[in-house]
Amino acid sequence: MAPETTLYELAGGTPFFEALVARFYDGVERDEVLRPLYPQDLGPSRRNLALFLAQYWGGPATYDQERGQPQLRMRHFPFAIGPAERDRWLLLMRRALASLDPAPAVAGAFEEYLSTAAEALRNRD
Numbered sequence: 001m002a003p004e005t006t007l008y009e010l011a012g013g014t015p016f017f018e019a020l021v022a023r024f025y026d027g028v029e030r031d032e033v034l035r036p037l038y039p040q041d042l043g044p045s046r047r048n049l050a051l052f053l054a055q056y057w058g059g060p061a062t063y064d065q066e067r068g069q070p071q072l073r074m075r076h077f078p079f080a081i082g083p084a085e086r087d088r089w090l091l092l093m094r095r096a097l098a099s100l101d102p103a104p105a106v107a108g109a110f111e112e113y114l115s116t117a118a119e120a121l122r123n124r125d
């Protein structure tokens with residue numbers, strides 16, 4: 001992998017992140033633990049998460065332009081995220097990721113990031 005290759009590019013660019021988030025939210029829609037935490041209209045949630053992840057992995061900075069600094073811990077304070085919610089979120093995201101059969105480097109980087117970030121966003125025991 002050339003040093004300038006971003007994980008965003010390696011994963012396949014914006015279509016990959018859109019597909020990942022679409023599959024993740026298809027899971028949220030049917031999930032009794034997570035669905036109540038999310039707004040009725042999941043459209044903006046889909047867009048924001050796809051843009052955030054694409055930006056995080058080296059893609060366009062559209063998330064920052066539309067939403068400002070991510071400040072994810074602050075943005076998650078309104079939602080009660082305990083171990084059950086964290087684990088549920090991770091399960092659905094891991095399933096969505098696996099369904100896209102990403103390259104091993106993408107799968108590995110995502111796994112490390114997701115597990116650390118999800119725990120960092122837990123705000124309840």
Ligand code: HEM
Nearest residue numbers: 037038045048049052067075079081085086089114117118
């Ligand atoms: C790797 C871990 C996570 C990342 C990277 C992440 C990322 C994000 C992002 C980027 C947003 C949109 C923020 C905005 O612009 O308004 C968001 C919203 C949200 N997240 Fe997370 N999140 C993570 C974990 C979790 C977990 C564990 C939960 C547990 C239930 C959760 C629940 C929510 C909810 C309820 C929203 C609000 C949805 C909305 O208003 O659109 N997130 N998250």
